[in-house]
Amino acid sequence: MANPMPEAVARLCRRAAPEPDDVLDEMETTARESGFPTIGPDAGAFYRLSARLTAASSVFEFGSGFGYSAYWVAPALPSDGQIVLTEHDPDELDMAREFFARGGYDDRAVFEEGDAIETVERYDGPFDLVLVDNEDDRYVEAFEAVRGKVAPGGIVLADNVLAAGEQFGPDAVLDALDGDEAPATAHHIADYYERVRADPDFETALVPVGEGLLASVRL
Structure with missing residues:
Protein backbone atom coordinates (compact mmCIF):
# COMPACT_ATOMS: atom_id res chain seq x y z
CA MET A 1 0.00 0.00 0.00
CA ALA A 2 2.13 2.87 -1.28
CA ASN A 3 -0.54 5.52 -0.75
CA PRO A 4 -3.78 5.14 1.27
CA MET A 5 -5.48 7.99 -0.60
CA PRO A 6 -7.64 7.40 -3.70
CA GLU A 7 -5.43 7.86 -6.75
CA ALA A 8 -7.53 10.76 -8.09
CA VAL A 9 -7.19 12.63 -4.79
CA ALA A 10 -3.46 11.96 -4.67
CA ARG A 11 -3.11 13.29 -8.22
CA LEU A 12 -5.06 16.44 -7.32
CA CYS A 13 -2.81 16.97 -4.29
CA ARG A 14 0.21 16.75 -6.56
CA ARG A 15 -1.37 19.16 -9.04
CA ALA A 16 -1.96 21.67 -6.24
CA ALA A 17 1.61 21.45 -4.94
CA PRO A 18 4.18 24.10 -5.87
CA GLU A 19 6.24 23.38 -8.96
CA PRO A 20 9.45 21.59 -7.97
CA ASP A 21 12.76 23.09 -9.02
CA ASP A 22 15.38 21.13 -10.98
CA VAL A 23 17.09 19.87 -7.84
CA LEU A 24 13.84 18.56 -6.34
CA ASP A 25 13.05 16.88 -9.67
CA GLU A 26 16.40 15.12 -9.49
CA MET A 27 15.78 14.10 -5.89
CA GLU A 28 12.47 12.54 -6.91
CA THR A 29 14.18 10.69 -9.76
CA THR A 30 16.86 9.44 -7.36
CA ALA A 31 14.21 8.17 -4.95
CA ARG A 32 12.23 6.48 -7.71
CA GLU A 33 15.25 4.75 -9.25
CA SER A 34 16.67 3.59 -5.93
CA GLY A 35 13.37 2.66 -4.31
CA PHE A 36 14.04 5.10 -1.48
CA PRO A 37 10.78 6.05 0.30
CA THR A 38 9.94 9.77 0.39
CA ILE A 39 6.97 11.81 1.55
CA GLY A 40 6.16 12.77 -2.06
CA PRO A 41 5.13 16.18 -3.41
CA ASP A 42 1.66 16.19 -1.82
CA ALA A 43 3.02 15.83 1.72
CA GLY A 44 6.03 17.96 0.77
CA ALA A 45 3.71 20.81 -0.14
CA PHE A 46 2.04 20.54 3.27
CA TYR A 47 5.44 20.60 4.98
CA ARG A 48 6.29 23.82 3.17
CA LEU A 49 2.87 25.32 3.91
CA SER A 50 3.32 24.48 7.60
CA ALA A 51 6.64 26.32 7.58
CA ARG A 52 4.96 29.36 6.03
CA LEU A 53 1.97 29.26 8.40
CA THR A 54 4.29 29.25 11.42
CA ALA A 55 6.68 31.78 9.85
CA ALA A 56 9.29 29.17 10.69
CA SER A 57 12.88 30.20 11.19
CA SER A 58 14.00 27.13 13.15
CA VAL A 59 13.26 23.55 12.03
CA PHE A 60 14.43 20.17 13.30
CA GLU A 61 14.03 16.89 11.42
CA PHE A 62 14.25 13.41 12.93
CA GLY A 63 15.52 11.22 10.09
CA SER A 64 16.45 13.09 6.92
CA GLY A 65 17.72 10.50 4.44
CA PHE A 66 19.18 12.41 1.50
CA GLY A 67 17.27 15.57 2.40
CA TYR A 68 14.06 15.30 0.33
CA SER A 69 11.61 16.41 3.04
CA ALA A 70 13.90 19.12 4.36
CA TYR A 71 14.42 20.46 0.85
CA TRP A 72 10.67 21.03 0.51
CA VAL A 73 10.80 23.18 3.66
CA ALA A 74 13.95 25.14 2.84
CA PRO A 75 12.39 27.72 0.44
CA ALA A 76 9.96 28.81 3.17
CA LEU A 77 12.75 29.72 5.61
CA PRO A 78 14.32 33.17 5.83
CA SER A 79 17.94 33.48 4.73
CA ASP A 80 19.01 33.52 8.39
CA GLY A 81 16.78 30.56 9.26
CA GLN A 82 18.02 27.10 10.16
CA ILE A 83 16.93 23.55 9.45
CA VAL A 84 18.73 20.72 11.22
CA LEU A 85 18.95 17.50 9.22
CA THR A 86 19.83 14.28 11.03
CA GLU A 87 20.88 10.97 9.48
CA HIS A 88 22.77 7.82 10.48
CA ASP A 89 24.01 7.07 6.95
CA PRO A 90 26.96 9.34 6.05
CA ASP A 91 26.52 8.71 2.32
CA GLU A 92 22.90 9.88 2.41
CA LEU A 93 23.91 12.92 4.44
CA ASP A 94 26.57 13.76 1.85
CA MET A 95 23.89 13.56 -0.84
CA ALA A 96 21.74 15.96 1.18
CA ARG A 97 24.65 18.40 1.45
CA GLU A 98 25.16 18.30 -2.30
CA PHE A 99 21.48 18.78 -3.12
CA PHE A 100 21.16 21.70 -0.70
CA ALA A 101 24.30 23.33 -2.07
CA ARG A 102 23.08 23.02 -5.63
CA GLY A 103 19.70 24.43 -4.69
CA GLY A 104 21.28 27.39 -2.88
CA TYR A 105 19.92 26.47 0.55
CA ASP A 106 23.07 25.19 2.24
CA ASP A 107 23.40 28.49 4.10
CA ARG A 108 20.38 27.61 6.24
CA ALA A 109 21.07 23.88 6.74
CA VAL A 110 22.95 22.05 9.49
CA PHE A 111 23.84 18.43 8.76
CA GLU A 112 24.13 16.17 11.80
CA GLU A 113 25.39 12.60 11.42
CA GLY A 114 24.25 10.17 14.10
CA ASP A 115 21.23 9.41 16.24
CA ALA A 116 18.56 12.09 15.87
CA ILE A 117 17.25 11.76 19.42
CA GLU A 118 20.73 12.14 20.86
CA THR A 119 21.33 15.08 18.51
CA VAL A 120 18.24 17.04 19.56
CA GLU A 121 19.47 16.98 23.15
CA ARG A 122 22.28 19.33 22.08
CA TYR A 123 19.82 21.95 20.82
CA ASP A 124 17.89 24.34 23.01
CA GLY A 125 15.25 25.34 20.46
CA PRO A 126 12.72 26.73 20.28
CA PHE A 127 11.70 25.04 17.04
CA ASP A 128 8.85 26.39 14.94
CA LEU A 129 8.52 23.16 12.97
CA VAL A 130 9.59 19.61 13.81
CA LEU A 131 9.51 16.74 11.31
CA VAL A 132 9.30 13.21 12.71
CA ASP A 133 10.29 10.52 10.21
CA ASN A 134 12.79 8.34 12.06
CA GLU A 135 12.25 4.71 13.10
CA ASP A 136 8.55 4.16 13.79
CA ASN A 160 3.59 7.52 7.82
CA VAL A 161 0.68 7.54 10.26
CA LEU A 162 -1.80 5.98 7.82
CA ALA A 163 0.52 3.65 5.94
CA ALA A 164 4.15 2.76 5.38
CA GLY A 165 4.72 1.04 2.06
CA GLU A 166 3.60 -2.57 2.33
CA GLN A 167 4.10 -2.69 6.11
CA PHE A 168 0.66 -1.52 7.18
CA GLY A 169 -2.36 0.55 6.16
CA PRO A 170 -5.15 2.52 7.89
CA ASP A 171 -7.11 -0.59 8.92
CA ALA A 172 -4.07 -1.94 10.73
CA VAL A 173 -3.65 1.33 12.65
CA LEU A 174 -7.31 1.20 13.69
CA ASP A 175 -6.87 -2.40 14.82
CA ALA A 176 -3.82 -1.40 16.85
CA LEU A 177 -5.67 1.52 18.44
CA ASP A 178 -8.51 -0.86 19.36
CA GLY A 179 -6.05 -3.31 20.92
CA ASP A 180 -6.52 -5.90 18.21
CA GLU A 181 -3.89 -7.90 16.35
CA ALA A 182 -1.89 -5.77 13.92
CA PRO A 183 1.68 -5.50 12.58
CA ALA A 184 4.21 -4.21 15.09
CA THR A 185 4.77 -1.08 13.01
CA ALA A 186 1.07 -0.23 13.23
CA HIS A 187 1.20 -0.61 17.02
CA HIS A 188 4.17 1.79 17.15
CA ILE A 189 2.18 4.37 15.19
CA ALA A 190 -0.87 3.78 17.40
CA ASP A 191 1.30 4.46 20.44
CA TYR A 192 2.25 7.80 18.87
CA TYR A 193 -1.42 8.67 18.16
CA GLU A 194 -2.27 8.05 21.79
CA ARG A 195 0.74 9.94 23.14
CA VAL A 196 0.21 13.17 21.23
CA ARG A 197 -3.56 13.18 21.66
CA ALA A 198 -3.14 12.81 25.42
CA ASP A 199 -0.72 15.74 25.71
CA PRO A 200 -2.52 18.80 27.14
CA ASP A 201 0.07 21.14 25.66
CA PHE A 202 -0.65 20.07 22.07
CA GLU A 203 -3.67 19.86 19.80
CA THR A 204 -3.47 17.19 17.09
CA ALA A 205 -5.24 16.52 13.80
CA LEU A 206 -4.77 13.92 11.08
CA VAL A 207 -3.80 15.27 7.66
CA PRO A 208 -4.58 12.60 5.03
CA VAL A 209 -1.94 13.43 2.43
CA GLY A 210 0.80 11.11 1.23
CA GLU A 211 1.00 8.21 3.67
CA GLY A 212 -0.63 10.31 6.38
CA LEU A 213 0.60 13.06 8.69
CA LEU A 214 -0.26 13.82 12.31
CA ALA A 215 0.02 17.56 12.92
CA SER A 216 0.41 18.53 16.57
CA VAL A 217 0.34 22.25 17.41
CA ARG A 218 1.94 23.55 20.61
CA LEU A 219 -0.72 25.52 22.49
Whole structure:
Protein backbone atom coordinates (compact mmCIF):
# COMPACT_ATOMS: atom_id res chain seq x y z
CA MET A 1 0.00 0.00 0.00
CA ALA A 2 2.13 2.87 -1.28
CA ASN A 3 -0.54 5.52 -0.75
CA PRO A 4 -3.78 5.14 1.27
CA MET A 5 -5.48 7.99 -0.60
CA PRO A 6 -7.64 7.40 -3.70
CA GLU A 7 -5.43 7.86 -6.75
CA ALA A 8 -7.53 10.76 -8.09
CA VAL A 9 -7.19 12.63 -4.79
CA ALA A 10 -3.46 11.96 -4.67
CA ARG A 11 -3.11 13.29 -8.22
CA LEU A 12 -5.06 16.44 -7.32
CA CYS A 13 -2.81 16.97 -4.29
CA ARG A 14 0.21 16.75 -6.56
CA ARG A 15 -1.37 19.16 -9.04
CA ALA A 16 -1.96 21.67 -6.24
CA ALA A 17 1.61 21.45 -4.94
CA PRO A 18 4.18 24.10 -5.87
CA GLU A 19 6.24 23.38 -8.96
CA PRO A 20 9.45 21.59 -7.97
CA ASP A 21 12.76 23.09 -9.02
CA ASP A 22 15.38 21.13 -10.98
CA VAL A 23 17.09 19.87 -7.84
CA LEU A 24 13.84 18.56 -6.34
CA ASP A 25 13.05 16.88 -9.67
CA GLU A 26 16.40 15.12 -9.49
CA MET A 27 15.78 14.10 -5.89
CA GLU A 28 12.47 12.54 -6.91
CA THR A 29 14.18 10.69 -9.76
CA THR A 30 16.86 9.44 -7.36
CA ALA A 31 14.21 8.17 -4.95
CA ARG A 32 12.23 6.48 -7.71
CA GLU A 33 15.25 4.75 -9.25
CA SER A 34 16.67 3.59 -5.93
CA GLY A 35 13.37 2.66 -4.31
CA PHE A 36 14.04 5.10 -1.48
CA PRO A 37 10.78 6.05 0.30
CA THR A 38 9.94 9.77 0.39
CA ILE A 39 6.97 11.81 1.55
CA GLY A 40 6.16 12.77 -2.06
CA PRO A 41 5.13 16.18 -3.41
CA ASP A 42 1.66 16.19 -1.82
CA ALA A 43 3.02 15.83 1.72
CA GLY A 44 6.03 17.96 0.77
CA ALA A 45 3.71 20.81 -0.14
CA PHE A 46 2.04 20.54 3.27
CA TYR A 47 5.44 20.60 4.98
CA ARG A 48 6.29 23.82 3.17
CA LEU A 49 2.87 25.32 3.91
CA SER A 50 3.32 24.48 7.60
CA ALA A 51 6.64 26.32 7.58
CA ARG A 52 4.96 29.36 6.03
CA LEU A 53 1.97 29.26 8.40
CA THR A 54 4.29 29.25 11.42
CA ALA A 55 6.68 31.78 9.85
CA ALA A 56 9.29 29.17 10.69
CA SER A 57 12.88 30.20 11.19
CA SER A 58 14.00 27.13 13.15
CA VAL A 59 13.26 23.55 12.03
CA PHE A 60 14.43 20.17 13.30
CA GLU A 61 14.03 16.89 11.42
CA PHE A 62 14.25 13.41 12.93
CA GLY A 63 15.52 11.22 10.09
CA SER A 64 16.45 13.09 6.92
CA GLY A 65 17.72 10.50 4.44
CA PHE A 66 19.18 12.41 1.50
CA GLY A 67 17.27 15.57 2.40
CA TYR A 68 14.06 15.30 0.33
CA SER A 69 11.61 16.41 3.04
CA ALA A 70 13.90 19.12 4.36
CA TYR A 71 14.42 20.46 0.85
CA TRP A 72 10.67 21.03 0.51
CA VAL A 73 10.80 23.18 3.66
CA ALA A 74 13.95 25.14 2.84
CA PRO A 75 12.39 27.72 0.44
CA ALA A 76 9.96 28.81 3.17
CA LEU A 77 12.75 29.72 5.61
CA PRO A 78 14.32 33.17 5.83
CA SER A 79 17.94 33.48 4.73
CA ASP A 80 19.01 33.52 8.39
CA GLY A 81 16.78 30.56 9.26
CA GLN A 82 18.02 27.10 10.16
CA ILE A 83 16.93 23.55 9.45
CA VAL A 84 18.73 20.72 11.22
CA LEU A 85 18.95 17.50 9.22
CA THR A 86 19.83 14.28 11.03
CA GLU A 87 20.88 10.97 9.48
CA HIS A 88 22.77 7.82 10.48
CA ASP A 89 24.01 7.07 6.95
CA PRO A 90 26.96 9.34 6.05
CA ASP A 91 26.52 8.71 2.32
CA GLU A 92 22.90 9.88 2.41
CA LEU A 93 23.91 12.92 4.44
CA ASP A 94 26.57 13.76 1.85
CA MET A 95 23.89 13.56 -0.84
CA ALA A 96 21.74 15.96 1.18
CA ARG A 97 24.65 18.40 1.45
CA GLU A 98 25.16 18.30 -2.30
CA PHE A 99 21.48 18.78 -3.12
CA PHE A 100 21.16 21.70 -0.70
CA ALA A 101 24.30 23.33 -2.07
CA ARG A 102 23.08 23.02 -5.63
CA GLY A 103 19.70 24.43 -4.69
CA GLY A 104 21.28 27.39 -2.88
CA TYR A 105 19.92 26.47 0.55
CA ASP A 106 23.07 25.19 2.24
CA ASP A 107 23.40 28.49 4.10
CA ARG A 108 20.38 27.61 6.24
CA ALA A 109 21.07 23.88 6.74
CA VAL A 110 22.95 22.05 9.49
CA PHE A 111 23.84 18.43 8.76
CA GLU A 112 24.13 16.17 11.80
CA GLU A 113 25.39 12.60 11.42
CA GLY A 114 24.25 10.17 14.10
CA ASP A 115 21.23 9.41 16.24
CA ALA A 116 18.56 12.09 15.87
CA ILE A 117 17.25 11.76 19.42
CA GLU A 118 20.73 12.14 20.86
CA THR A 119 21.33 15.08 18.51
CA VAL A 120 18.24 17.04 19.56
CA GLU A 121 19.47 16.98 23.15
CA ARG A 122 22.28 19.33 22.08
CA TYR A 123 19.82 21.95 20.82
CA ASP A 124 17.89 24.34 23.01
CA GLY A 125 15.25 25.34 20.46
CA PRO A 126 12.72 26.73 20.28
CA PHE A 127 11.70 25.04 17.04
CA ASP A 128 8.85 26.39 14.94
CA LEU A 129 8.52 23.16 12.97
CA VAL A 130 9.59 19.61 13.81
CA LEU A 131 9.51 16.74 11.31
CA VAL A 132 9.30 13.21 12.71
CA ASP A 133 10.29 10.52 10.21
CA ASN A 134 12.79 8.34 12.06
CA GLU A 135 12.25 4.71 13.10
CA ASP A 136 8.55 4.16 13.79
CA ASP A 137 9.30 2.41 17.09
CA ARG A 138 11.00 5.63 18.27
CA TYR A 139 8.33 8.18 17.29
CA VAL A 140 7.15 8.53 20.88
CA GLU A 141 10.74 8.84 22.09
CA ALA A 142 11.37 11.57 19.50
CA PHE A 143 8.28 13.47 20.62
CA GLU A 144 9.29 13.22 24.27
CA ALA A 145 12.75 14.54 23.43
CA VAL A 146 11.51 17.59 21.52
CA ARG A 147 8.08 18.52 22.90
CA GLY A 148 9.49 20.99 25.43
CA LYS A 149 11.54 22.69 22.71
CA VAL A 150 8.62 23.45 20.38
CA ALA A 151 7.68 27.13 20.24
CA PRO A 152 4.09 28.12 21.11
CA GLY A 153 2.18 27.86 17.85
CA GLY A 154 4.86 25.54 16.47
CA ILE A 155 3.96 22.30 14.72
CA VAL A 156 5.22 18.74 15.03
CA LEU A 157 4.55 16.74 11.84
CA ALA A 158 4.83 12.95 11.98
CA ASP A 159 4.86 11.03 8.70
CA ASN A 160 3.59 7.52 7.82
CA VAL A 161 0.68 7.54 10.26
CA LEU A 162 -1.80 5.98 7.82
CA ALA A 163 0.52 3.65 5.94
CA ALA A 164 4.15 2.76 5.38
CA GLY A 165 4.72 1.04 2.06
CA GLU A 166 3.60 -2.57 2.33
CA GLN A 167 4.10 -2.69 6.11
CA PHE A 168 0.66 -1.52 7.18
CA GLY A 169 -2.36 0.55 6.16
CA PRO A 170 -5.15 2.52 7.89
CA ASP A 171 -7.11 -0.59 8.92
CA ALA A 172 -4.07 -1.94 10.73
CA VAL A 173 -3.65 1.33 12.65
CA LEU A 174 -7.31 1.20 13.69
CA ASP A 175 -6.87 -2.40 14.82
CA ALA A 176 -3.82 -1.40 16.85
CA LEU A 177 -5.67 1.52 18.44
CA ASP A 178 -8.51 -0.86 19.36
CA GLY A 179 -6.05 -3.31 20.92
CA ASP A 180 -6.52 -5.90 18.21
CA GLU A 181 -3.89 -7.90 16.35
CA ALA A 182 -1.89 -5.77 13.92
CA PRO A 183 1.68 -5.50 12.58
CA ALA A 184 4.21 -4.21 15.09
CA THR A 185 4.77 -1.08 13.01
CA ALA A 186 1.07 -0.23 13.23
CA HIS A 187 1.20 -0.61 17.02
CA HIS A 188 4.17 1.79 17.15
CA ILE A 189 2.18 4.37 15.19
CA ALA A 190 -0.87 3.78 17.40
CA ASP A 191 1.30 4.46 20.44
CA TYR A 192 2.25 7.80 18.87
CA TYR A 193 -1.42 8.67 18.16
CA GLU A 194 -2.27 8.05 21.79
CA ARG A 195 0.74 9.94 23.14
CA VAL A 196 0.21 13.17 21.23
CA ARG A 197 -3.56 13.18 21.66
CA ALA A 198 -3.14 12.81 25.42
CA ASP A 199 -0.72 15.74 25.71
CA PRO A 200 -2.52 18.80 27.14
CA ASP A 201 0.07 21.14 25.66
CA PHE A 202 -0.65 20.07 22.07
CA GLU A 203 -3.67 19.86 19.80
CA THR A 204 -3.47 17.19 17.09
CA ALA A 205 -5.24 16.52 13.80
CA LEU A 206 -4.77 13.92 11.08
CA VAL A 207 -3.80 15.27 7.66
CA PRO A 208 -4.58 12.60 5.03
CA VAL A 209 -1.94 13.43 2.43
CA GLY A 210 0.80 11.11 1.23
CA GLU A 211 1.00 8.21 3.67
CA GLY A 212 -0.63 10.31 6.38
CA LEU A 213 0.60 13.06 8.69
CA LEU A 214 -0.26 13.82 12.31
CA ALA A 215 0.02 17.56 12.92
CA SER A 216 0.41 18.53 16.57
CA VAL A 217 0.34 22.25 17.41
CA ARG A 218 1.94 23.55 20.61
CA LEU A 219 -0.72 25.52 22.49
